[in-house]
Amino acid sequence: RDLETEGEKVIDAEKITFRQLANTYSDRKLIPAEYQGDTKVRGLRSHKIQLGYLKTLIEHFGGLRVRAITHSDLEDYRAKRLQTPSRRGTPLSLASVNRELTLMRSLLNFAKRKGWISRSPFDTGDPLISVADEVKRERVLTFEEEERLLLACAAPREHLRPMLICALDTGLRKSEMLSLRWADVDLEAGLIFARSATTKTRKARTVGITPRLREAFEQMRKLACGDLEALIFNQRDMKRAFATACNLAGIEDMRWH
Secondary structure (H helix, E strand, O other): OEEOOOOOOOEEOOOOEHHHHHHHHHHHHOOEOEEEOOEEEEOEOOHHHHHHHHHHHHHHHOOOEHHHOOHHHHHHHHHHHHOOEOOOOOEOOHHHHHHHHHHHHHHHHHHHHHOOOOOOHHHOOOOOOOHHHOOOOOOOOOHHHHHHHHHOOOOOOOOHHHHHHHHHHHOOOHHHHHOOEHHHEEOOOOEEEEOHHHOOOOOOEEEEOOHHHHHHHHHHHOOOOOOOOOEOOOOOOHHHHHHHHHHHHOOOOOOOO
């Protein structure tokens, strides 16, 4: 049957392919985040990551009619992806495949709301997304490793040292830390104000400044020329510098997160 909703073009629900569904969903949902003040009104901050997942889904399901996709098809996709090599040459993690399936579930729920399918295939069999089975990473630096890592932040990686101190002493997420401006730091009060637009929870929060972080900030602020809107941290070559510092410090299996 033909459907037309919210001014969209007429779509034949019987014939709609997954590629058509994906394109419609992408145009409406997988767009850059838009804000009114500090409030996100539409879109996603992670839209580029989601578009990457969507590309993979289209490669597998693209030509299939949406109404023809079954629970067994999703099971086969899950099994295939768990055997697919990652960029490191190892099989994709369950967490990665779960994220793809979570997006797939969102697309099919979107199709259900539009009336293009009567029931999502995710609801017709055993659960396909099991977060409880994911391997949890709980790698934490020891004090000795922390000392070695900071010592490895010598030229040309000296810009990494205050970033590491900030991350270690405040627990700020990488995106929160890299979004900090001098206007967000009150050295007299010893506080950092993480704005709601930069936090994962979309809620502003305040964290304290340790003595060694204060010292790092004071040294850096001398170079800021009094511009309160200037970003505090220079993320130049951050990923490579961190990997090199870990290697020099003899630290394995450590990610910034």
